[in-house]
Amino acid sequence: MTLEPLLSASPAIQIHAFAALAALGLGAVQLGLPKGDPRHRLVGWAWVGLMAVVAGSSLLIHEVRVWGPWSPIHLLSVWVLIVLPLAVLAARRHQVRRHGRTMRHLFLFALVVAGLFTFWPGRIMYAVAFGS
Template sequence: MLNLQIFPDLPIAVQIHIVAALTSLVLGIAMFVRRKGTRSHKMIGKLFLALMLITATSAIFIRYINDGALSWIHIFVPVTFFAAWETVHYIRKGNLKGHKRAVKGLFFGALLIPGFLSFLPGRTMWMMVFGG
């Protein structure tokens, strides 16, 4: 049972984080299924990258799980920044294989894995989706 009623009461950093992450998920899927190298692929990729950086940056301000300190899930912040850097670095060097690996790392390692972890019982996404 989806419970979106709690969304407006969440801290702004959490709201930004959720919107940026979910939008990144949609764009990431679109990026993978569309033809590579096209103008639309590049546009979607740039937007995906920007939203992933917003997701990671907003995560820095989400600290209510661990009494105001960073928690174990914050390890994905530097992972995201590094993978984003790699993504740009490799495409600028013309290294398509490295670029592809970095984008997959960004999508799976910095978006899907922490995304799944956000659905642990008691976490905000658990409460929003499962109503508990």
């Protein structure tokens, strides 16, 4: 394992990867914390910020191209940028079940599932984890 492929990547990729790793760790912690208390809100706001950075920075990455500079992963990024504020709005409206379900889906699909695809052979995270 070596960080060299990531550290030699573009700043957008570096920001994206480190924000995603931080969001993955913080999200896992958040899932285990008691819900609704001030600590949950603080960690939640940090996680929302990290997810916005992850989704926003991905729009600057064009390594995989399907439609011009875009790929299906960019659709996921747009979805995250739309759904993230809706999940926060659900919490503010005390729609606890909707908020929790949406946040869990964001964590699972936008971080875990999408993150697994970064370990596809030929991708930067594959080279980080397994060498080139």
